[in-house]
Amino acid sequence: MxxxxxxxxxxxxxxxxxxxxxxxxxxxxxxxxxxxxxxxxxxxxxxxxxxxxxxxxxxxxxxxxxxxxxxxxxxxxxxxxxxxxxxxxxxxxxxxxxxxxxxxxxxxxxxxxxxxxxxxxxxxxxxxxxxxxxxxxxxxxxxxxxxxxxxxxxxxxxxxxxxxxxxxxxxxxxxxxxxxxxxxxxxxxxPNKRRYEVADALDDERLADVIEELPEDDQKDLISHLDEERAADILEAMDPDDAADLLAELPEIDKDRLLELMEPEESAPVRRLLEYSFDTAGGLMTPEPVVLTPDATIAEALARVRNGDLTPALASMVFVCRSPSATPTGRYLGCVHIQRLLREPPSDLVAGALDIDLAKLSPDATLSEVTRYFAAYNLVCAPVVDDQDHLLGAVTVDDVLDHLLPDNWRESGLHPDEAAMGRTPADA
Missing domain, CATH: 2.30.30.240 (PRC-barrel domain)
Known part of the structure; x- marks a missing residue:
């Protein structure tokens, strides 16, 4: 030493x-x-x-x-x-x-x-x-x-x-x-007592980010610990797809009560996600991808994907739709990959750089279909479009991995050599 x-x-x-x-x-x-x-x-x-x-x-x-x-x-x-x-x-x-x-x-x-x-x-x-x-x-x-x-x-x-x-x-x-x-x-x-004290002290945005990274049982435990008003605030601060996944695991009476306490504009996308099974494209998607109208410029698109709150997967693709641009949008026109955005003059319109041939996912597409889609097209983000050509959201590869990995992957750390070099009482 x-x-x-x-x-x-x-x-x-x-x-x-x-x-x-x-x-x-x-x-x-x-x-x-x-x-x-x-x-x-x-x-x-x-x-x-x-x-x-x-x-x-x-x-x-x-x-x-x-x-x-x-x-x-x-x-x-x-x-x-x-x-x-x-x-x-x-x-x-x-x-x-x-x-x-x-x-x-x-x-x-x-x-x-x-x-x-x-x-x-x-x-x-x-x-x-x-x-x-x-x-x-x-x-x-x-x-x-x-x-x-x-x-x-x-x-x-x-x-x-x-x-x-x-x-x-x-x-x-x-x-x-x-x-x-x-x-x-x-x-x-x-220990539980200390965990609750820390959760109580964290601000809403930070606690929402932390809860998104916890295993399912720990998420439910912390949400149950919080009073109803704050629990609703935390759900509002979470990504809608993560909030929907958590609410789906709660008793029906608790789920309905928390949805009622959330602001209507925050609960609306969560309610839509809850209509789909968790193992479909509709259940996996986020309803807040980057959406622009066709008259937006390349410069505007680049400014949107620079947003530090976006995950790298969501920032990899811009979706172009007719108004309204909030999901479910007007008619879906196509997407623009970030590599294409970087190659085009900033003053050009995104409508001129559209990929209109990329296949779309149905909200009812199964997890295996979504997985094959990502493998076939080598993408990290994919559009989810209904049968009336409205963009409903986007599935990202990290959401797919969350559902493909074992249920306890967050607890286990997925270490390949669990039994190697065992700790003995003498170590303590």
Whole structure:
């Protein structure tokens, strides 16, 4: 282990992790410590590393050879590749200790901002110090940060058992630079109480993005936790196809109630999607592709596909229709591929660059038919058109993959070697 005197856990979160030969392993997401009944500093058991597959695994501290400001390096040796599961005597320092409400030896109330681990002479690491901020009780006032010995703080040893409400400000700061799919993975590893606290603290847009990346059961659990008004707001912020998939899994009474609470213009496309089976083009499609009228210019089309909120698949194709341009549109005329847009003069009309020969998908096309369509035409986006030539939406290849992969692919990480290099009790 490189000579390091003190390392703060929140500063470790997100650091890249490399193997002994410099190969990229993943990113460090949390630090795992063993709880103690007394007030002594707990031992750091290891770290949680997120692999490229988004699977989170546990790596014992003895496997960590160096901790630098910009990277962590592991030693040669076997580690457990099974998904990390927190044990009863373990606490996640970033996920659970940050934002914990504690009492200082002085009697003052405080909130944990960070926790520092330090090495011992026996190569162990312990959480010797905690950075806390006093709760002044004055609106808008923040007390100074103090770094105190673990032993001088009451309440940390019972974090897992405490029903005390816990904020999420520091944890959200860690999540800020993470993609929604990575935050979703982090939430799944948190205890239910902490998961709900984080969900309550996230803004609607961010929580909607995170819920879209969760497995079905976790989606239903979080939506059920939220009050009805906020749950409806979250559904409005989600992509209509994702909102429809989630609502379809809820009891009929809950689905109808949430649809009633949504704004009519937000619920309308979701209701249309719910009319189709989930495994058809109509059930897979998004009703919000890029649609332009034939008198739009190439420059306008390029401006629309530059929208950062569009997925790469949706941005790959512009659909041209008669008015109205909201789905279901007027008569569908054809599409323009982004490669063609880049080759044409910006002042030209999109009508002059139409691909009118590309086959269209019926909303009743089965999943296997949709899959064959993408394989045959080498596309990542496809138009869904009804028998009256109205564009209803577009199917993207990521939606198809979601339905082709096993139901538990988000939980499993699809790691090819589930049983290799098994974790043993000695690793903890």
């Amino acid at each position: 490189a000579a390091v005197n003190r390392v703060f856990a929140a500063q470790l979160a997100g650091l890249p992790v490399f193997g002994p030969d410099g190969e990229s392993i993943g990113k460090l997401r949390d630090v795992v410590a063993g709880l103690r009944a007394d007030h002594q500093a707990p031992r750091v058991l290891g770290v949680v590393i997120e692999l490229a597959t988004r699977r989170r695994i546990f790596v014992p501290m003895l496997r960590v050879t160096s901790i630098e400001p910009n990277a962590v390096t592991l030693a040669t040796g076997s580690v457990n590749l099974r998904h990390f599961h927190q044990r009863p005597n373990e606490v996640l320092v970033v996920g659970q200790v940050l934002d914990a409400r504690v009492r200082l030896a002085s009697g003052a109330n405080a909130v944990v901002v960070d926790a520092a681990m330090e090495p011992t002479r026996t190569r162990d690491w312990r959480l010797y110090r905690v950075a806390v901020r006093e709760r002044t009780g004055r609106l808008g006032r923040r007390g100074p940060v103090q770094v105190l010995p673990w032993e001088e703080i009451d309440g940390l040893g019972l974090i897992q058992l405490s029903d005390e409400p816990q904020g999420a400000q520091q944890l959200l700061a860690v999540f800020e630079s993470m993609r929604a799919v990575d935050v979703a993975t982090a939430l799944r590893d948190l």
